[in-house]
Amino acid sequence: MAPPRACALCQTARPIVRRPKTGQQVCKDCFFHVFETEVHNTITSASLFKRGDRVAIGASGGKDSTVLAHVMKVLNDRYDYGLELYLLSIDEGITGYRDDSLESVKRNQQEYGLPLKILSYDELYGWTMDAIVEQVGRKNNCTFCGVFRRQALDRGAAALNVDHIVTGHNADDIAETVLMNIMRGDIARLGRCTLICTQGEDSIKRSKPFKYAYEKEIVMYAYFKKLDYFSTECIYSPDAYRGHARVFLKDLEAARPSAIIDIIHSGEAFQVADQVALKAQQTCKRCGYMSSNDLCKACTLLESLEKGMGQLATGDRNRRRLDGEPAPENMRTIPMFQRSTPAEPIADP
Amino acid sequence: MSCDAPPSKEDLMPRKSRYDRGQTCIKCKSRRGNLVIKHAVYCSSCLPAMLVRKFRRALSSSLDPAAPSRGTPSRILPPDVVLGLSGGPSSSVLLDLVWKCFSVEGSGRKDERRQVGKVRAVHVDWSSLGGRCLVEPLKELCERYGIELEVVKGEDAFDPAWRTAVGLDNSITEIRVDMSSGRLPFLSSQAGPSDPLTNLRAHLRSLPTPTSVPATMHTLTRLLLLHTTTKVRCSVLVIGTSLPRLSIHLLETVAYGGGFALGTEREEIVSVGNADIKLVRPLRDWSLKELGWWLYSRQLSVPRGLDGKPTQELAPAGGKTIGKLTEDFVLGLERDYPSTVSTISKTAAKVVPSEAAAYRCVYCLRPAQRDASRWKAGTAILSLSTPIASSLSAPLPPPKTAPLLTEDNLAERLCYSCHTHFTARGGTGAGKIRVLEESGGFPETTMPLPVWVQRKLGEEQMKERIGEFLLEDE
Numbered sequence: 054m055a056p057p058r059a060c061a062l063c064q065t066a067r068p069i070v071r072r073p074k075t076g077q078q079v080c081k082d083c084f085f086h087v088f089e090t091e092v093h094n095t096i097t098s099a100s101l102f103k104r105g106d107r108v109a110i111g112a113s114g115g116k117d118s119t120v121l122a123h124v125m126k127v128l129n130d131r132y133d134y135g136l137e138l139y140l141l142s143i144d145e146g147i148t149g150y151r152d153d154s155l156e157s158v159k160r161n162q163q164e165y166g167l168p169l170k171i172l173s174y175d176e177l178y179g180w181t182m183d184a185i186v187e188q189v190g191r192k193n194n195c196t197f198c199g200v201f202r203r204q205a206l207d208r209g210a211a212a213l214n215v216d217h218i219v220t221g222h223n224a225d226d227i228a229e230t231v232l233m234n235i236m237r238g239d240i241a242r243l244g245r246c247t248l249i250c251t252q253g254e255d256s257i258k259r260s261k262p263f264k265y266a267y268e269k270e271i272v273m274y275a276y277f278k279k280l281d282y283f284s285t286e287c288i289y290s291p292d293a294y295r296g297h298a299r300v301f302l303k304d305l306e307a308a309r310p311s312a313i314i315d316i317i318h319s320g321e322a323f324q325v326a327d328q329v330a331l332k333a334q335q336t337c338k339r340c341g342y343m344s345s346n347d348l349c350k351a352c353t354l355l356e357s358l359e360k361g362m363g364q365l366a367t368g369d370r371n372r373r374r375l376d377g378e379p380a381p382e383n384m385r386t387i388p389m390f391q392r393s394t395p396a397e398p399i400a401d402p
Numbered sequence: 403m404s405c406d407a408p409p410s411k412e413d414l415m416p417r418k419s420r421y422d423r424g425q426t427c428i429k430c431k432s433r434r435g436n437l438v439i440k441h442a443v444y445c446s447s448c449l450p451a452m453l454v455r456k457f458r459r460a461l462s463s464s465l466d467p468a469a470p471s472r473g474t475p476s477r478i479l480p481p482d483v484v485l486g487l488s489g490g491p492s493s494s495v496l497l498d499l500v501w502k503c504f505s506v507e508g509s510g511r512k513d514e515r516r517q518v519g520k521v522r523a524v525h526v527d528w529s530s531l532g533g534r535c536l537v538e539p540l541k542e543l544c545e546r547y548g549i550e551l552e553v554v555k556g557e558d559a560f561d562p563a564w565r566t567a568v569g570l571d572n573s574i575t576e577i578r579v580d581m582s583s584g585r586l587p588f589l590s591s592q593a594g595p596s597d598p599l600t601n602l603r604a605h606l607r608s609l610p611t612p613t614s615v616p617a618t619m620h621t622l623t624r625l626l627l628l629h630t631t632t633k634v635r636c637s638v639l640v641i642g643t644s645l646p647r648l649s650i651h652l653l654e655t656v657a658y659g660g661g662f663a664l665g666t667e668r669e670e671i672v673s674v675g676n677a678d679i680k681l682v683r684p685l686r687d688w689s690l691k692e693l694g695w696w697l698y699s700r701q702l703s704v705p706r707g708l709d710g711k712p713t714q715e716l717a718p719a720g721g722k723t724i725g726k727l728t729e730d731f732v733l734g735l736e737r738d739y740p741s742t743v744s745t746i747s748k749t750a751a752k753v754v755p756s757e758a759a760a761y762r763c764v765y766c767l768r769p770a771q772r773d774a775s776r777w778k779a780g781t782a783i784l785s786l787s788t789p790i791a792s793s794l795s796a797p798l799p800p801p802k803t804a805p806l807l808t809e810d811n812l813a814e815r816l817c818y819s820c821h822t823h824f825t826a827r828g829g830t831g832a833g834k835i836r837v838l839e840e841s842g843g844f845p846e847t848t849m850p851l852p853v854w855v856q857r858k859l860g861e862e863q864m865k866e867r868i869g870e871f872l873l874e875d876e
Contacts, residue, residue, distance in 0.1 A: 324754060
């Protein structure tokens with residue numbers, strides 16, 4: 054009979070998982086240790102935080118943000134980062150989905166003892182995703198949700214007066230975004246999607262400590278730690294185009310697991326050529342949020358909803374048609390974006 | 403307007419013009435169209451002229467980017483070119499176009515014929531690994547066009563005689579590496595069989611995933627073609643990569659971690675020995691439809707067949723390679739999102755390496771980043787320097803990258819993607835390649851390397867080489 058295998062890391066305990074990232078068979082303790090230490094390495098090598106930083110964890114109640122909240126708390130205590138941590142949730146107003154997942158966030162808040170702020174689309178934009186889907190249908194609703202969430206997170210962070218938002222974007226998400234931006238020819242996003250930390254002008258720093266963490270390992274971590282998270286997919290149809298890229302990436306991962314990290318490496322190894330013209334960043338004339346046009350995307354989308362033309366929210370031709378329509382009386386607009394203290398700019402790498 | 407009332411013409415937005423809604427050729431505006439290409443209708447008389455123009459434009463912009471405007475002869479001497487032929491549909495189209503544009507019989511205009519000098523063809527034959535041999539049909543095809551064909555065998559990459567023939571340093575001994583370590587240290591012992599075919603099979607067999615096999619063969623083919631180009635004293639290698647194939651290669655390169663050298667997939671100048679070879683792809687904007695139409699209208703034969711793949715025999719059982727997955731994905735995209743295929747190519751043209759190249763990869767001769775192989779080591783912990791309990795009580799952040807070792811190894815001289823092909827392990831859907839399972843007398847962990855890979859010389863070896871010129875110590 055073959056002797057029982059030992060953990061590839063400690064060489065003593067019985068292995069219980071095969072790490073998706075490395076293929077090594079490791080025991081539970083070693084898995085927790087390397088997972089947390091790799092996130093710590095990501096944070097320290099990019100010098101993401103400094104002592105005393107107020108950091109909001111974008112918490113949706115899903116697996117990524119639940120594990121992120123847990124790991125940030127553990128690392129902050131273990132390595133004495135000296136961070137003030139907050140939970141920040143956005144309520145998109147999706148009945149039967151977000152209301153349930155926010156319950157998970159609230160339970161986590163109790164467990165970790167972190168302050169929680171919930172900001173809703175309804176409160177900020179006067180629209181819930183349920184109402185948006187009612188007007189635009191299921192085809193483009195992810196565009197509204199994505200744009201509104203980004204700005205809502207920044208506004209929530211400004212309300213909490215934090216310096217930094219950390220999100221649960223993992224290695225799979227980043228690799229998928231690299232592929233999508235290549236396929237869509239979105240040069241501007243391609244140039245910045247692999248950055249671990251981004252900061253728009255006058256907005257708050259955003260970081261992805263799980264940049265090199267595989268989605269499967271995040272699920273494993275949540276499973277073995279018995280973390281309380283909400284695992285249902287959004288009830289509104291997923292972005293079909295992203296779906297293509299996701300399925301492709303999963304196939305690549307099955308053929309060679311390093312493909313995920315290899316795609317991220319590719320994304321980090323190139324940059325947009327100097328001769329390619331990119332739109333300059335400015336601030337939205339209506340709400341003061343960062344924008345590459347006179348109006349930011351959130352204001353444009355909100356205007357299209359207010360005019361009852363949500364289906365025309367994307368594309369330049371539709372934009373011209375939208376501009377031609379008179380604005381309704383008492384059209385809702387997004388309040389001016391203001392930070393209580395300006396964020397420190399990111400130091401050059 | 404009532405919701406129920408039918409819309410009048412004034413109420414509707416003007417539709418964007420779509421040429422494929424008409425039936426008249428957009429060029430001559432008189433004849434009935436025969437083919438729709440990117441929403442434009444062409445008749446069978448105007449289409450060939452458009453395609454020939456497209457081919458010439460792509461070729462001249464690659465050969466002489468500073469070329470004067472149309473009609474003015476280029477100021478550079480017409481270079482002798484080598485056509486790299488695989489035997490697939492693009493090869494037949496490339497041969498036919500070159501003949502049509504640059505030969506007297508093909509009725510190319512005199513001033514236009516001057517774009518290239520002498521034309522030769524080279525084919526890399528992989529039939530020793532079990533595939534169909536395309537040498538005879540390709541020879542026949544080339545003879546028909548009056549083009550000389552040179553055949554290189556895949557195993558020549560491991561043949562010392564071929565190394566001498568192409569003018570590489572023949573004092574180098576055969577090199578092997580130990581695949582059991584991620585650093586890929588060179589092996590000092592040269593024991594084991596050394597006939598080229600056994601070495602080739604051992605090289606492919608020691609690759610850790612089936613994905614690495616076609617990718618490595620692609621690199622070997624490219625290098626065999628480049629070295630043969632220098633051997634016949636040509637400075638330009640022309641290959642028939644079409645738009646979908648280019649997009650597939652670009653996405654594959656990204657998936658292999660080769661983003662740093664992404665631009666070289668479109669166009670590259672490679673230093674081979676003492677010569678700079680320009681690798682150009684004048685069919686890089688041709689869609690499958692255009693290729694198919696050219697083959698059909700010119701009644702061309704395809705030696706490999708329309709669906710034949712050069713590495714079909716090496717497809718893994720029970721899984722797919724990244725190359726095959728990417729091919730299926732891109733061709734599927736062409737069906738559902740038709741413009742995506744050309745967008746991939748255009749996007750790749752807009753990015754550049756994020757830093758200057760530190761060296762050239764000794765295996766693929768492409769530009770490489772410093773410490774690329776160590777970058778990956780920094781993203782995953784593969785061993786524990788201290789027991790978990792002590793590291794928790796007294797945390798010391800481990801270094802981001804693995805420490806440098808002093809031993810002479812191959813890993814530090816490879817680019818990221820070659821290193822990945824040699825070291826990354828397979829996943830659940832990797833499958834197995836049966837034809838390579840025969841060991842051929844090599845230990846599992848020993849990999850022979852192609853003849854152009856050189857080991858860095860030690861001080862003693864360098865001294866030995868220049869010994870006859872050194873004066874005695876004072």
